[in-house]
Amino acid sequence: MTATSGVIYIKGLAQPLLADGSVTSAQGFRAGALAAGIKASGKPDLGIWAADVECVAAATFTPNKFPAAPVVLSRTRLDAADGRAQAVVFNAGNANACNGRQGLSDATETTRLAAEKLGISPDLVLVASTGIIGVPMPMERVRQGIPRLELRSDAGNAAAQAIMTTDTRPKESAIAIEIGGKEVRIGAMTKGVGMIHPNMATMLAFIGTDANLDKRFARTALKRAVDRTFNMITVDGDTSTNDSCFLLANGLSGAPTLAASSADAERFAEALEAVCTDLARKMAADGEGASKLLQVDVTGAATEADARAAARAVVGSSLVKAALHGEDPNWGRIFAAVGNSSAKVDASRAALWIGSVQVARDGIGTGVSKDEARAQMHGAEVQMRVDLGLGSSEARAWGCDLTEAYVVENSSYST
């Protein structure tokens, strides 16, 4: 994958990402959102995203041991319905986490209200929430809001706005590929700029496709894409209680069913990863207080697990992030971060590049001037590469700089 002037071209795929992509870019998806009064700001905070027909569904959820009620309920529903769903009701402004039985009861009522609105079974409705933890859901506002929602196929952007919390902009992406002579689309939205860390890095992600997916393939393709994208970004090292990523496939493209081990299925999986990559980069770039996107490649690792661990350690290091903010090419901190990870390292074989400038070789500085290295740290995106010199495995991770604004934003979030 290469990035050229903002358009991301995917290796092996003819089409680039769609302009103005959204979570309703694929056929047969609608969304609706409004301001129900859950956010103190009065901004949009409640919505439904739904398919016109029952879908094959897959999802990944937070590993946090205090999972929020919507996570508990959605996981249970998906299991009970054997991987089928049709809609997700969502809100921002309140995470409905650490609310005990009342939280679960509120989440259940929310899905029931959404099901009534849509005229479908509550068993097919999932739920996602984001916002403050430990405050009961203002259910009166949810009860008043859901019946007033208007679902339209052109309201993807409105939905993306309604899941924002400290996000400064909505995050959407879509792609079209051809499968068996039919156009197949994938449209998605995400939110999440604080409490972001693998795994899961995304707080909330919604991905809708009109492809026909075999149930098992849907799961493996989603897991692979999430592992390589949302699970490879970090903003602050905290993993939220609410992280959820949903994939709904409604089959309305009329394209043949995709299952594992076919060339078409592989092309679909790559397209899915392309959309998730685009969104992962957008999330990292919009990290709380961030002014720079950091992309770190680790190459030459002994194993893929090593490469992933090392790459995530670098984007997760407070010292690297602070140095990035100041455009300070203090490369020893990058090696130190790698050295703290679980990756196998031979200090005498490691090499390091900031942008296109090699700053270390065989574990030692190359003597390149500080100004030359610093020049590679200007601009909104900075790239680093560590070569461990031990094998052929590699991984890529994304993060952002640590700024005074992050501290200011997070020192008074609840007040």
Added chain:
Amino acid sequence: MTATSGVIYIKGLAQPLLADGSVTSAQGFRAGALAAGIKASGKPDLGIWAADVECVAAATFTPNKFPAAPVVLSRTRLDAADGRAQAVVFNAGNANACNGRQGLSDATETTRLAAEKLGISPDLVLVASTGIIGVPMPMERVRQGIPRLELRSDAGNAAAQAIMTTDTRPKESAIAIEIGGKEVRIGAMTKGVGMIHPNMATMLAFIGTDANLDKRFARTALKRAVDRTFNMITVDGDTSTNDSCFLLANGLSGAPTLAASSADAERFAEALEAVCTDLARKMAADGEGASKLLQVDVTGAATEADARAAARAVVGSSLVKAALHGEDPNWGRIFAAVGNSSAKVDASRAALWIGSVQVARDGIGTGVSKDEARAQMHGAEVQMRVDLGLGSSEARAWGCDLTEAYVVENSSYST
């Protein structure tokens, strides 16, 4: 252990910490320091800490896979000398890390110069460095500096100043206990306020005692103390390439030799832990940019490993640290941090206190007012306790708040 108006009294020990304790508080230790020109600021940056006689020695070092040359050399020396040493030569301003073979050669020459100065074998001299990574040691300044050092028994504070980097104040502590009718002292100094994270949390720690220690007991007592103190503090989640903790026991008190499994040995181990606790708290409180010390107890854990992991997760959470800075009792972040750790958790059994106010019970908020909780976050030290309700294991960790000043300090460290 309880803290009352600044004096820390140790359970089972008659004596409190000594006033004006230093690394030369025990009999038969001397130190010397001066400004050799390694630090750009012109402040003291080079020194030797030495015992009058050969000592039983123990040490713990960074697990970072890019260990600095002084770490590699000191570890090798200690092994070769079978746990005996007499002095440590140290500098601040340059970490001598990521410097390859030249780094090792420079560290070796530095110990040789110190040995000549002291008139002892280089095999008995250890070395420690702290400062910027990846810049060759300015050896000409070291060669000029070491012969000019003057070692005195009242120069402990001067040594503590010479190991400071971004520390705002020297960190020293000492204690006296009676063993077999003799007064035994332990005196220590540490530095380290950035790149601090278990394990090892201390960048550099020097502990000298005039006790007579069995070699094996010296190692186990040091490891236990370090695990419970320096390895339980975190400032920014980064573990340095240079972390080293040295214990020298010269036996000059004339007290009987302490070995494992005696009541006297246990009293010594407790005294050692008391000194390390005092220094760990001082380091956390002086975390880069910190304005508040955070002490977190985890109780009711299923295992001690769980308690340790959970306590460290809370003090290590950027979101908790930022909320602490703003005195924002956003307690959901504390549970979320615990939920991200490896500790076993049953969300419905967890309880949480900020100071003396219980903010959550059975995993749900108690409904205590935000103002009441916030009042517990005023002042220079804030305490939190999480009870997991699963067992009887507990652990304590220390950290600090995340402030704008941390970011400012670390965005231009090398420039």
